[in-house]
Amino acid sequence: MTDTAPILALDNVSKVFNRGGSTVHAARAVSFALHPGRTLALVGESGSGKTTAARLIMREYRPDQGRLLFRGEPIEGSAVRDMKAYRSAVQMVFQDPFSSLNPVHTIRYHLERPMRLHQPSLKGAARDAAIAEVLTRVKLDPALILPKYPHELSGGQRQRISIARALAVNPEVIIADEPTSMLDVSVRLGILNLLNDMKRQLKLAVLYITHDIATARYVAEDIMVMYAGQIVEWGETESVLGNPQHPYTRLLLSAVPDPDRRFGDTRFSDELDRIDLIRRQSALEQPEVREIGPNHFIRPMPV
Amino acid sequence: MNDPVLSIRNLSIDYIGATTDFHAVKNVSFDIGKGEFFGLAGESGCGKSTIAFAISRLHRPPALIRTGSQILLDGRDVLTLDDQALKQLRWREVAMVFQSAMNSLNPVLSIERQFYDVLKTHTGMSRLSARARAAELLKLVDIPADRLSAYPHQLSGGMRQRVVIAICLALNPKLLIMDEPTTALDVVVQREILERIHKLRQELGFSVLFITHDLALMVQVSDRIGIMLEGELVEVNDAQAIYRTPQHGYTRKLWASIPRLTGKPIAEVTP
Numbered sequence: 001m002t003d004t005a006p007i008l009a010l011d012n013v014s015k016v017f018n019r020g021g022s023t024v025h026a027a028r029a030v031s032f033a034l035h036p037g038r039t040l041a042l043v044g045e046s047g048s049g050k051t052t053a054a055r056l057i058m059r060e061y062r063p064d065q066g067r068l069l070f071r072g073e074p075i076e077g078s079a080v081r082d083m084k085a086y087r088s089a090v091q092m093v094f095q096d097p098f099s100s101l102n103p104v105h106t107i108r109y110h111l112e113r114p115m116r117l118h119q120p121s122l123k124g125a126a127r128d129a130a131i132a133e134v135l136t137r138v139k140l141d142p143a144l145i146l147p148k149y150p151h152e153l154s155g156g157q158r159q160r161i162s163i164a165r166a167l168a169v170n171p172e173v174i175i176a177d178e179p180t181s182m183l184d185v186s187v188r189l190g191i192l193n194l195l196n197d198m199k200r201q202l203k204l205a206v207l208y209i210t211h212d213i214a215t216a217r218y219v220a221e222d223i224m225v226m227y228a229g230q231i232v233e234w235g236e237t238e239s240v241l242g243n244p245q246h247p248y249t250r251l252l253l254s255a256v257p258d259p260d261r262r263f264g265d266t267r268f269s270d271e272l273d274r275i276d277l278i279r280r281q282s283a284l285e286q287p288e289v290r291e292i293g294p295n296h297f298i299r300p301m302p303v
Numbered sequence: 304m305n306d307p308v309l310s311i312r313n314l315s316i317d318y319i320g321a322t323t324d325f326h327a328v329k330n331v332s333f334d335i336g337k338g339e340f341f342g343l344a345g346e347s348g349c350g351k352s353t354i355a356f357a358i359s360r361l362h363r364p365p366a367l368i369r370t371g372s373q374i375l376l377d378g379r380d381v382l383t384l385d386d387q388a389l390k391q392l393r394w395r396e397v398a399m400v401f402q403s404a405m406n407s408l409n410p411v412l413s414i415e416r417q418f419y420d421v422l423k424t425h426t427g428m429s430r431l432s433a434r435a436r437a438a439e440l441l442k443l444v445d446i447p448a449d450r451l452s453a454y455p456h457q458l459s460g461g462m463r464q465r466v467v468i469a470i471c472l473a474l475n476p477k478l479l480i481m482d483e484p485t486t487a488l489d490v491v492v493q494r495e496i497l498e499r500i501h502k503l504r505q506e507l508g509f510s511v512l513f514i515t516h517d518l519a520l521m522v523q524v525s526d527r528i529g530i531m532l533e534g535e536l537v538e539v540n541d542a543q544a545i546y547r548t549p550q551h552g553y554t555r556k557l558w559a560s561i562p563r564l565t566g567k568p569i570a571e572v573t574p
Contacts, residue, residue: 252491
């Protein structure tokens with residue numbers, strides 16, 4: 001994949017939720033690794049387990065099985081001090097820019113607080129300079145933005161603040177969970193470009209979670225397709241999207257809006273005619289892994 | 304166009320403020336033909352939902368429709384109707400699916416009751432015949448009739464959205480307005496629902512006003528498309544022309560901001 005060692009990895013992680021007698025496999029033997037300077041996209045429909053993967057990384061959930069590795073070391077049982085280092089190294093950008101900022105605080109507060117917590121040595125003018133720097137990075141004017149409250153900003157501006165807040169603690173890993181799905185198309189591209197710039201300039205490792213595969217193609221070198229808690233196909237983005245092998249990946253791709261495929265055009269209806277069957281079979285456990293090309297794998301459906 | 308179902312003429316809508324008015328819709332005119340699938344695209348705040356609400360007169364103050372505006376439905380001006388006539392118009396001639404329609408079902412009523420509510424109010428139908436009609440309508444949207452006794456929380460988001468569509472079709476409306484009907488759903492479910500609408504309008508012959516910001520989806524399903532920018536309708540054309548030969552600079556810029564799944568990730572802008 002790459003020469004660099006992964007900064008963060010999930011190793012065979014499983015997470016099961018029991019609710020009202022039924023069992024939901026939110027993560028089933030999930031393994032992936034994040035590398036500095038690369039974006040890994042995690043795509044799938046709602047309920048496929050994408051956000052569970054993010055929460056496992058953010059330590060909101062503990063895995064039932066498997067390990068979370070940070071710089072090659074298991075994070076489970078780490079000392080409190082190490083956990084704090086982990087928290088400042090791994091930051092999250094949320095989906096909803098309208099609810100992820102506190103309405104009663106100014107933008108200055110939102111950026112100052114992570115710095116106070118994670119870089120207590122940074123004070124006064126030096127901290128102000130650091131705040132101005134992250135805002136400039138996300139292409140906002142510090143003088144204009146700092147005294148404002150979240151409601152005074154547009155959705156795109158707020159999402160830039162969310163990214164600035166994540167960058168304020170000098171992270172190495174960014175977990176972005178659907179960061180553009182609530183934004184207008186014209187604003188969306190600016191945020192995607194920003195994520196691409198950050199990755200290149202700061203050598204960040206990014207996990208980009210989305211249901212919009214076209215945007216995943218725009219930002220990610222590698223991609224994973226998830227369904228019912230399992231990663232059914234993964235590899236280099238162009239290889240997976242150009243030559244999809246798992247029936248679920250093909251179904252997902254055939255449903256992506258494409259102006260070149262009119263509705264009712266039967267040439268493309270193969271997977272769309274078998275939606276229920278593909279869903280049912282893809283939800284079964286698929287333990288086998290098959291390599292179908294250089295850095296391109298699938299878990300074949302049971303026959 | 305011969306005999307349009309909906310004909311909007313010089314529609315202007317302002318939101319009245321304390322000091323200044325916000326011009327949400329500026330002198331917009333367009334037609335939707337019988338059986339036509341018409342798409343209205345634009346960014347949030349461009350006025351597309353305001354138009355949708357105005358067509359069934361669901362707009363509320365501070366929205367004000369300026370004099371000189373006309374909304375002709377089968378030749379009748381909706382803006383001149385009294386309350387009784389409006390009641391006759393809604394559901395029967397125009398039905399509307401809202402963006403979060405799946406959350407607009409009453410959580411404490413069974414699906415059957417929600418159908419009965421509409422059918423009884425508008426046609427005085429008995430409980431028994433309403434049940435039969437509801438079963439028939441659910442079948443149209445691929446939901447088995449035994450789900451009639453289910454409550455909204457027992458259905459998935461996609462199923463709830465299909466239930467709302469089925470209720471909208473209950474009185475055979477001439478025009479179905481869908482305001483971002485699938486935005487909260489994922490692509491496979493979105494495709495299933497729109498595929499279903501696409502077939503139903505061919506079978507039943509209603510017209511559709513489809514509002515979305517997803518231009519690629521709109522081209523796939525619409526016959527004609529209108530592009531809105533800051534309250535103005537800047538371009539109206541056949542769906543294929545909007546895609547292949549967009550005339551307005553804004554339409555071209557919209558295309559250039561949408562990452563693509565195949566070919567170049569981003570289209571080039573030709574100024």
